Amino acid sequence: MPFYELTLITRNLAKPDLYKTLHRAAKTLLEHGAVIRELQSLGHRDLPHKLSAKQTKESTYSSNYFLISLYMSRDEQTTMNSVLHKDLDILKSKFVKIEPEEQIECTLDEELKPVTQRQSVQDLRQNQKVGHFTRQKIYKRVEKEWRAIPKSFPIAPMRE
Structure with missing residues (x-):
């Protein structure tokens, strides 16, 4: 029924x-x-x-x-x-x-793992597609961080 x-x-x-x-x-x-x-x-x-x-x-x-x-x-x-x-x-x-709902299987063991060890996160990383615009944003952010690092000349060792 x-x-x-x-x-x-x-x-x-x-x-x-x-x-x-x-x-x-x-x-x-x-x-x-x-x-x-x-x-x-x-x-x-x-x-x-x-x-x-x-x-x-x-x-x-x-x-x-x-x-x-x-x-x-x-x-x-x-x-x-x-x-x-x-x-x-x-x-x-x-x-x-x-309509009858699908039975949801318990994934508590999977959810309790650290994020990097979860299968769903690993699948996302393997199948990751990054568009051109996103690549540009990442490049600019890395470049900005690189420029923020103070650069100095190496100090020569003391003469004896």
């Missing part, structure tokens, strides 16, 4: 009504074969643009945002999209498919 994130934007509701709306949405998801992994409230926020309620047509400028992480089959996702769209307390609902 693919992994989805469902974003719900509800009407401005009191806490008991908001609870009922979320309970109804989660129950509907579970009845259609979804496995809810996480339900997260993103808080009460201003909307990016004016939305109007479905039945009363009243304008809404701020609302509650919720994010539900879930596993669900593709067929059920399309039917759930239409079911949630018909709910009067939910202004917008959007499913976003999340």
Whole structure:
């Protein structure tokens, strides 16, 4: 089953009504074969643009945002999209498919080595490409440092 994130934007509701709306949405998801992994409230926020309620047509400028992480089959996702769209307390609902992340292997041993002994740094040094402009800057810096060193004539040894 693919992994989805469902974003719900509800009407401005009191806490008991908001609870009922979320309970109804989660129950509907579970009845259609979804496995809810996480339900997260993103808080009460201003909307990016004016939305109007479905039945009363009243304008809404701020609302509650919720994010539900879930596993669900593709067929059920399309039917759930239409079911949630018909709910009067939910202004917008959007499913976003999340691709599974690659497993990151632990490279702590590599990171604890001194910088010069790391394989990534050695690869960078071997494959290093320095452009003309960078070479000029390096040459000028070295030349400036060379001129800053005080030069003096050698002192002859004492005669006996």
